[in-house]
Amino acid sequence: MENIKSILQNADSILIGAGAGLSTSAGFTYSGLRFQKYFADFEKKYGFHDMYSGGFYPYKTLEENWAYWSRYIMINRYMNAPIPVYEELFELVKNKNYFVLTTNVDHCFQKTGFDKSRLFYTQGDYGLWQCSEPCHKKTYDNQLFVEKMIREQGFVIQDDGSLELPENGFEGIKMTVPSELVPRCPVCGKPMSMNLRADDTFVEDEGWNRAAGRYEDFLNKNKDGKIVYLELGVGGNTPGIIKYPFWKMTYANPKATYICINKGEAEVPREIEKQSICVNNDIYEVLKSL
Numbered sequence: 001m002e003n004i005k006s007i008l009q010n011a012d013s014i015l016i017g018a019g020a021g022l023s024t025s026a027g028f029t030y031s032g033l034r035f036q037k038y039f040a041d042f043e044k045k046y047g048f049h050d051m052y053s054g055g056f057y058p059y060k061t062l063e064e065n066w067a068y069w070s071r072y073i074m075i076n077r078y079m080n081a082p083i084p085v086y087e088e089l090f091e092l093v094k095n096k097n098y099f100v101l102t103t104n105v106d107h108c109f110q111k112t113g114f115d116k117s118r119l120f121y122t123q124g125d126y127g128l129w130q131c132s133e134p135c136h137k138k139t140y141d142n143q144l145f146v147e148k149m150i151r152e153q154g155f156v157i158q159d160d161g162s163l164e165l166p167e168n169g170f171e172g173i174k175m176t177v178p179s180e181l182v183p184r185c186p187v188c189g190k191p192m193s194m195n196l197r198a199d200d201t202f203v204e205d206e207g208w209n210r211a212a213g214r215y216e217d218f219l220n221k222n223k224d225g226k227i228v229y230l231e232l233g234v235g236g237n238t239p240g241i242i243k244y245p246f247w248k249m250t251y252a253n254p255k256a257t258y259i260c261i262n263k264g265e266a267e268v269p270r271e272i273e274k275q276s277i278c279v280n281n282d283i284y285e286v287l288k289s290l
Contacts, residue, residue: 001289004277007257008290013222014093014230017242018102018109021233021262022089025283026081028106038071038163041170051076062191063176069194070149070177071163076106077126078143079161086112088287089232099218103234103241105196118218120211122241128195130203131185139195139205142183149177223249223256231260232283250275261286 008014029035031050036043039054048054051072059065086108100109103123110116128139150157154173156164166172183192195203204212229246236243250258250272258276260266266278279286 001286004259004279005290007228007259007277008092008096008230010226011096011228011257012226013097013099013218014228015218015222015246016089016093016098016100016102017229017231017234017246018100018104019232019234019242020104020237021235021265022085022102022283023081023104023106023108023233025083025233025263026085026108027083028076028081028108034075038075039068041173041175042068045175061176062182063179066149066182067153067175067177070146070153071155073126073142073146073194074150074157074163078146079163080111081106081108083284085284085287086114088284088290090114092287092290097222099215101215101242103238117214120215122197122212123238124194124196124202126194126196129183129192130195130201130205131188132191132193132201133185133188134201134203135185135188135190137203137205139203139207140186140192145181145183149181152177152181219249224253226255227253227257229256229258231258231262233262234260235262235265247272 030052035049035051039051042054043049046054046057048057054068055072059068090112098118100114100119102109102119102121105121105124105126107125107127109119127142129142130139147157150163152174154166156166158164184190185192193201229250231242231246234242246258247269250256256275258268258272260268260276261279261281261283263280263282266280268276268278
């Protein structure tokens with residue numbers, strides 16, 4: 001921990017690469033008690049046991065599809081994470097020359113106070129919709145629509161944004177939303193879809209492209225200096241976005257340091273072993289120690 005702290009303090013720049021493990025450490029788990037608290041009715045009806053699987057289920061109607069997805073969006077985008085992992089990370093880097101590259105789509109960096117101009121969330125945002133076609137390259141904020149869908153199902157939205165079941169529990173909850181709330185493209189009229197990179201229909205809008213440009217500018221200015229590649233909770237699902245580029249850029253620059261904090265998956269190629277520190281532990285515990 002002392003070594004990492006010293007390296008971060010003396011770095012000219014820090015590039016944070018954040019994967020799903022960072023939000024998992026913050027309490028945004030997609031299965032277990034958290035899943036059952038909000039999706040027990042869907043679990044009972046369809047037999048899946050985690051939010052991710054439910055997101056790919058072929059529901060027969062758009063009304064049921066959006067009942068599921070509105071809950072999914074509400075708890076993973078508009079509710080706050082229960083453990084202050086992102087807050088600890090922000091305190092660590094807020095006065096440094098940092099940039100964030102993330103595959104996470106839950107908006108936690110923005111909500112914590114990270115400078116939006118220093119963020120590139122490559123895979124989309126739970127808070128955005130797009131045309132499912134897509135007939136045009138634009139995205140749309142969904143918060144007001146999602147909150148209406150949630151209330152129509154019978155949930156109570158508390159002042160802090162959290163959801164509560166009615167007094168009679170899931171007996172008072174509907175598994176559909178009214179047809180008039182099903183989102184449709186304002187241009188072509190086809191159903192909207194999530195702005196998440198699942199296939200080749202993903203919309204890279206103006207905001208996405210500006211962020212990509214800022215990321216490229218940050219690399220061009222800092223990749224040859226005393227830079228730290230701080231990788232947090234990145235697994236093997238999409239290693240080509242963060243992990244492999246971080247390894248390659250570390251290898252290309254003798255002044256670079258690669259730091260990987262990832263419980264169960266903290267490893268590094270032998271070629272950059274002497275430039276690296278790997279910590280096999282919960283990210284929140286490590287950030288608290290730092």
